[in-house]
Amino acid sequence: MSISKNSQRPFTVIVEGNIGSGKTTFLQHFNKFDDICVLAEPIELWRNCNGHNLLGLLYEDRKKWSFTFQSYVQLTMLEQHTKLTDRPIKLMERSIYSARYCFVEKMKQDGLLSHASAAVLDKHFEWVKEYANVGVDLIVYLRTSPHVVYERMMLRNRAEEKSVSLEYLQALHQIHEDWLYHKTIFSVAAPVLVLNANLDKSVIHEEYMKCEPQILNRTLTVHT
Numbered sequence: 033m034s035i036s037k038n039s040q041r042p043f044t045v046i047v048e049g050n051i052g053s054g055k056t057t058f059l060q061h062f063n064k065f066d067d068i069c070v071l072a073e074p075i076e077l078w079r080n081c082n083g084h085n086l087l088g089l090l091y092e093d094r095k096k097w098s099f100t101f102q103s104y105v106q107l108t109m110l111e112q113h114t115k116l117t118d119r120p121i122k123l124m125e126r127s128i129y130s131a132r133y134c135f136v137e138k139m140k141q142d143g144l145l146s147h148a149s150a151a152v153l154d155k156h157f158e159w160v161k162e163y164a165n166v167g168v169d170l171i172v173y174l175r176t177s178p179h180v181v182y183e184r185m186m187l188r189n190r191a192e193e194k195s196v197s198l199e200y201l202q203a204l205h206q207i208h209e210d211w212l213y214h215k216t217i218f219s220v221a222a223p224v225l226v227l228n229a230n231l232d233k234s235v236i237h238e239e240y241m242k243c244e245p246q247i248l249n250r251t252l253t254v255h256t
């Protein structure tokens with residue numbers, strides 16, 4: 033595998049959104065297309081890193097485990113970005129960009145990372161962005177309300193997420209909004225297509241279908 037920035041890469045789409053916004057469901061909608069290599073978030077790697085459930089440790093003690101967890105997220109996301117495929121399109125759940133701009137940013141706001149730890153994560157992120165093949169061609173933002181995703185997350189009932197609060201989701205929502213909707217913080221790596229992901233499952237696939245042309249035809253026209 034070559035991670036060099038100069039190596040070829042497929043038309044790369046990242047789907048971003050709050051916890052419980054429907055990213056996995058969105059990927060399932062696109063699984064039927066042979067041209068698309070669908071890469072779900074490597075959450076099972078985070079739940080079992082040589083036998084350590086880093087996701088569980090994180091939510092048990094954020095202060096102690098934020099740096100460890102984020103270090104591994106950055107590695108696993110780099111693997112996803114540089115994973116080779118013979119398919120012309122790659123669709124990824126989240127990215128190194130949301131890891132840094134949303135989650136690390138939230139950790140910094142909450143004082144969960146020492147300045148030294150934050151500096152190391154930033155150096156790693158900046159090197160990867162500069163020298164690795166992590167370009168993105170389209171961002172799909174599943175825009176939701178915090179109350180909606182909180183209810184979905186509770187219904188999904190993931191063991192590690194029992195301590196995740198509505199306040200945390202509200203803060204993550206605002207960071208996503210500032211990054212991808214208002215575009216007032218951090219750079220945006222590609223054009224952003226905003227979907228109303230509050231819509232119920234019974235009609236959400238019609239909303240997902242709106243971006244099939246941009247993804248399948250690899251076009252960048254985003255009608256705001």
Ligand SMILES: Nc1ncnc2c1ncn2[C@@H]1O[C@H](COP(=O)(O)OP(=O)(O)O)[C@@H](O)[C@H]1O
Nearest residue numbers: 051052053054055056057184188231232233236
């Ligand atoms: N549009 C929707 N309406 C209602 N429930 C949804 C919708 N999209 C996803 N869900 C449910 O909400 C939970 C989170 O969805 P998921 O796709 O796993 O989101 P994410 O990957 O963003 O965390 C799952 O239980 C899923 O079945």
Ligand SMILES: Nc1nc2c(ncn2[C@H]2C[C@H](O)[C@@H](COP(=O)(O)O)O2)c(=O)[nH]1
Nearest residue numbers: 050051052055073075105130131135193
């Ligand atoms: N601290 C971080 N947590 C992250 C990151 N990426 C995902 N996650 C967490 C959030 C959820 O509990 C879980 C899976 O996310 P979903 O949105 O798919 O439910 O993993 C990260 O970079 N840092």
